[in-house]
Amino acid sequence: MTYKPKSEFLHVMVSRGYYNDCSDLEGLDEMMMAGVVPTYIGYDATAQSLHVGHLLNIMMLRWLQNTGHQPITLMGGGTTKVGDPSFRSDERPLLDAAQIDANIAGMKDVFAKYLTYGDGPTDALMLNNAEWLDDLNYLDFLRDIGRHFSVNRMLSFDSVKSRLDREQSLSFLEFNYMILQAYDFLELHRRYNCGLQMGGSDQWGNILNGVDLTRRVLGDTVHAFTTPLLTTSDGKKMGKSAGGAVWLNADLLSPYDFWQFWRNSTDADVGRFLKLYTELPLEECERLGALEGSEINDAKITLANEVTKLCHGAEAAASAEKTAREVFEKGGTGDDLPTLTLAPGDFSDAGMSMVQIFVKSGLVASGKEAKRLIAEGGAKLNDEPVTNAGQMVTADMFTEPQKLSAGKKRHALVRTGA
Template identity: 65%
Template structure:
């Protein structure tokens, strides 16, 4: 990228690695130099929390606000009823309006940790696209807006081509999604003065559609900006672990497990993740990322502390690090370990060790549990378990044992 931005926001985006593509980088830069602006990112409410895969978008909105601009976190109360086909091999399961509202309430708690939603000039707002999409008249929508979209262009979208090339079904319902997302940009520009839509690189086609529709209907110039598709150095997808998604709500994933995810970052990813997911100065990110050997572990602890501090608070970060030290360095139990609670009825005459490994989340399946046992990595109170048929009694569970599937994955079992 040859153009060097002058605005504070775009400079940060470029230097910290957020910027993949922009529809008009120079034009957006000039607009930002004129004064504060509003930008949005849309989030569909398919779950009651966001996971780490959304964190790059959240951090981008945080930087947008830190540089004096107004973030708009658009909740997809309307579009969630359809489902975005982008990057998906199959249709999403449709969920009820009541469940969507529950999910939005859970997601709001995540945003509140990263953004200010008070009444200041550049404070964030959280509109719901159900406000305008739920009341659309289908015939009027087709007449007034459908004429601006060609089938030729729509089937050229990567999200559509992916399904068609693989001969996987793409419903007409999903095909409409891109029209509704374009309508969102137009509505936000008209109602809130939004001039920029941001999102992941898989949203490029949807963003361009919105820019085109806003120009045609509102006669306004707006912009689009995307982030790179984020993968780890080993090629695996960001936001997933062996035991499932890395959720941002503590009700779905403990702050210790969240901290541990970042502590386990691959050496090659440390500098990149420090730039993207913390607010440490760039020089410090590069210094920490350049450490080698055992010294890189301190950089990973710094990364885990900084990210956990933003998402769960400073106290949670301190507690998570203390638990990690207790478990790994001193061989203790640790107060903040994830805990599997079992009732007497669940234990019955005994519960298998492999089952508690799976139910605690430290392995993904029974097969993984047996593999850990066979490989000598499964432990009960730091003692290696070699018997895949080991049964734990009520008295065993009453002692609140610690179970482990490797040096890095631990949990407590508690009788309730």
């Protein structure tokens, strides 16, 4: 890229690795130099929490606010009823209004940790597109908005084309999603003077639709900005771990497990993740990312602490690090480890198998996985190998918490309670 942004926000985006594409980088730069730019990212309410895969664009909104602009978190109360088909092989399950509202409530808790909401010129706004989508008149919408969309062009977008090329069904409901997303941008510009939509590179076509629709309907210029589709250095999608999604809500994933996810980053990812997911100075991110040997572990701890501070607070980060040191360096159990509490009635007369214990703890997803872990020597109880998948244990063995380990990095406590 030859153009060097002058505005503080775009300078941060480019220098820290957030930039993938922009509809008009120089034009957006000029707009951001001229004053506050309300900017939105949309979030469909498909789950009760956001996960690490969303964290990249949440950090973008945080940087946006810190550099003097206004973030808009747009909750998809309306579009969730349709479902984004982008790069999916099947249709999303349709959720009812009550489930959508419950999911939005869970997601709001995350945003409040990263953004300041209020009535000031750079205070964040939280909006719901159901406000303008729920009561649309279908015929008026087709006449006023639908006429600006070419089906030929819509069919050419990768998100649609990939489904059709694989001869996988794409419902008319899903096909409408890109029109509704474009309409969101138009409405946000009309109501709140929103000048920019940001998202991942998989949303590029959808965002450009909104840029084009706003120009056609109002004659105004707005902008699109996308980030790279982020994967780990070994090619895995960000936001996934051996135990499933890495949720940002503490009631779905403990702060300790969240901390461990970042502590377990591969060496090659540390420098890049520090730039994207922390607010440490760029020079410090580069210094830490360049460390080698045992020193890179210190950088990983810094990464885990900084990301966990933003998501769960400084106390949770310090507690997670303390627990990790007790578990790994001192051979202890650590107070913050995820805990499975079993009732005496959960045990049969013969007890409970170690396979069941591992599954109930959440360290493995199935009995088959537990048996494989045991066969490969990765299962331990209080740091002693579990060698017999059929081994039975009784309730009285867990009156004091016992440490369960799956490999070197995943641990849990098991105890019995009333």
